[in-house]
Amino acid sequence: MSILPVPDIAIVVVAAGSGTRLGGDAPKAFVGIDSRSILRHALDGVFAARPMQVIVVAPSGFEGQAESDLLAAAGDRADLGRVVTGGGTRQESVAAGLAALWADVDTVLVHDAARALTPPAAAVDGASGVIPMLPVVDTLKKIDGEAIVAAVDRAELAAAQTPQGFPRRLLEAAYASARESGVEYTDDAALFAAAGHSVRRISGAERGFKITTQADLERAQHLLAASAPGRSLPRVGLGTDVHAFGGEGDLWLAGLEWPGEQALSGHSDGDAVAHAIVDALLGAAGLGDIGEHFGTAHPEYSGAHASVFLSRTREILAEHGFAIGNVSVQFQGNRPRFGPRRAEAQALLSGMLGAPVSVTATTTDGLGFAGRAEGISVTAVALVIPV
Ligand code: CTP
Ligand code: MG
Numbered sequence: 001m002s003i004l005p006v007p008d009i010a011i012v013v014v015a016a017g018s019g020t021r022l023g024g025d026a027p028k029a030f031v032g033i034d035s036r037s038i039l040r041h042a043l044d045g046v047f048a049a050r051p052m053q054v055i056v057v058a059p060s061g062f063e064g065q066a067e068s069d070l071l072a073a074a075g076d077r078a079d080l081g082r083v084v085t086g087g088g089t090r091q092e093s094v095a096a097g098l099a100a101l102w103a104d105v106d107t108v109l110v111h112d113a114a115r116a117l118t119p120p121a122a123a124v125d126g127a128s129g130v131i132p133m134l135p136v137v138d139t140l141k142k143i144d145g146e147a148i149v150a151a152v153d154r155a156e157l158a159a160a161q162t163p164q165g166f167p168r169r170l171l172e173a174a175y176a177s178a179r180e181s182g183v184e185y186t187d188d189a190a191l192f193a194a195a196g197h198s199v200r201r202i203s204g205a206e207r208g209f210k211i212t213t214q215a216d217l218e219r220a221q222h223l224l225a226a227s228a229p230g231r232s233l234p235r236v237g238l239g240t241d242v243h244a245f246g247g248e249g250d251l252w253l254a255g256l257e258w259p260g261e262q263a264l265s266g267h268s269d270g271d272a273v274a275h276a277i278v279d280a281l282l283g284a285a286g287l288g289d290i291g292e293h294f295g296t297a298h299p300e301y302s303g304a305h306a307s308v309f310l311s312r313t314r315e316i317l318a319e320h321g322f323a324i325g326n327v328s329v330q331f332q333g334n335r336p337r338f339g340p341r342r343a344e345a346q347a348l349l350s351g352m353l354g355a356p357v358s359v360t361a362t363t364t365d366g367l368g369f370a371g372r373a374e375g376i377s378v379t380a381v382a383l384v385i386p387v
Pocket of ligand 2: 017
């Protein structure tokens, strides 16, 4: 329960578009920038501003996913948030959001989730028929097909961003008349102005750009990577894995096959050394864990060997701007006798990761499941470097 007074300001975050131009495998709002989605970043910005009602307009069928992002971003302000279902056009989606406003709200901001990196301050800076705008930097031309018809003076133009702020009653009335007339407007300011109200501009923010294409997504990724705290420091990660003996066929451990040794059981080949390394690397980079990337939801990894796990992990890290520094692994178990094949295992694993991997083995003086030869327990530590 919040002890805050009910806010008189609300923000409608429209996230119901499909993202055709981005072409991701999910609606645009749920495409990841880093480990967080576009919507999650937008909401992080919104909740960093002063308390207000937050209405997220989600694509039909994705309300649950929107709810998770909302809860994660809201922290202890979860009772200010609510998810509603959007419509076929942006205008219908905004209208769906407006229908969920609390009675006490008298100022509404309308914001595109696609402007994921909009600075928090912009979300509350002025709220009465105001829109953030940026000067146009490109040279503009009026065209007709392939032909250039005229030059355009860019000093007369500016690019509109969100959040755009309006007095609630006037905006609601403007939406009602837009619906009656059947006209689709490109943004809320245009719709508001068409209803005869004036709109004032404030300065927008470079970071408030809209993620529309892959190039925009990459721009957002670079901006986040550059500004993340601790981004220039190496990062460590820890991974552990335990597997019981009792699998089919020969043992696979540390990337090697061990003929005549009892196999470990598991969804893949049971190579606990490889799995601990994967968790240590993903953990160091803050990219989730082995279950998320390789678990039973990914049947393509059933029975897979270390080379598949490690090369994919290396790829995932590279995609997120991390190089691998080194990995140190130790397993506890009576079998196999590791010493004679240590150099071979280290060379193989190092090759797979493109970084030094050292492997040590120890027994536990007969204690515990490892000492009773029921299974193997592995701990790995990894160092990764942002590049
Ligand atoms: N939007 C919405 N409902 C729609 C269409 C768009 O809520 N029916 C939202 C989008 O989710 C986005 C914002 O309006 O946050 C701006 O739209 P745009 O950038 O065009 O996003 P999409 O419509 O998803 O992308 P595209 O046009 O490439 O399909
Ligand atoms: Mg669109």
